[in-house]
Amino acid sequence: MKEHDKFKRQVRSIYTVLLVSCFMVFLIGILGIAYMASPSSFVFKVDSPNTELVTVTTDEDNWDKIENGIHLRTGLKDAEGLMAVVNNCTNCHSAQLVMQNRMNEERWIETIRWMQETQNLWDLGDNENIIVNYLVTNYPLLNKGRRENLTDIEWYTLKE
Template identity: 75%
Template sequence: MKRQENFKNQVRSIYKVLVVSLIMVFLIGILGIIYMVSPSSFSFKSDRPDTKMITVTEEEDDWDKVENGVHLRTGLKEADGLMAVVNNCTNCHSAQLVIQNRMSRERWVETIRWMQETQNLWDLGNNEEVILDYLVTNYPLLKKGRRENLTDIEWYTLNE
């Protein structure tokens, strides 16, 4: 008798989980449909007066905009080969992964080969030399460690 009661309780628990899961799937589906019909209804505004509403546009003019030598969307340096790097590297990972790494040409080649062998990176063809030239020129190996030493710092004293 106790076994039957335990079995019934387990079935009820599973039933409750299934019902809640179905309701969540239904609600997410409704939200997806609403978003597809009216994406602007999903803009979020802050109550704080010091914050600005950021609007993401997909206008071609802004998509690859460069200011002060920096590609705004990715943070990569503007130079020959920038768009080859953007088009081939940022499809799979953030440009920040490129920016934080500094390697010799040989290490960049090894990294590309590793991505091709293990991460399904496609054959870069003629773009490989363009990409390597860009990376070696703009993100070369530095002998200064992970980051450069801080300079021009205005230090202050903590009051105890």
């Protein structure tokens, strides 16, 4: 009888996992259909350096619109080389990933080579210099370390 109860618990666990998985697939499907019906209703917030908050929209009318020096769809800064970055970098990953990885020229080139060798990134040709210059100029390396120092903290001593 003990083995039978153990078997029933295992079956119940498997059933629960399957039920939750089916529900998640259903929910993702519904969200996908809703997005396809009205992509402009999906607006994302992206935290961008040197700005309060950037709204990134998928509205087709604003696909490449620039407002207050920010490319609305990606949140990237408007500067020379922006569209080269948008066209080559955001095909594979989000602009937020590009913005948060602040590197010098040498590290960007190493990263591009790594993506070409391991991630099937195509040869960027003349665009490589344009992209690297845009990134180094607009998202330079910050020598802040892992995080800024804590300030205005009231420290206390733990009792032993």
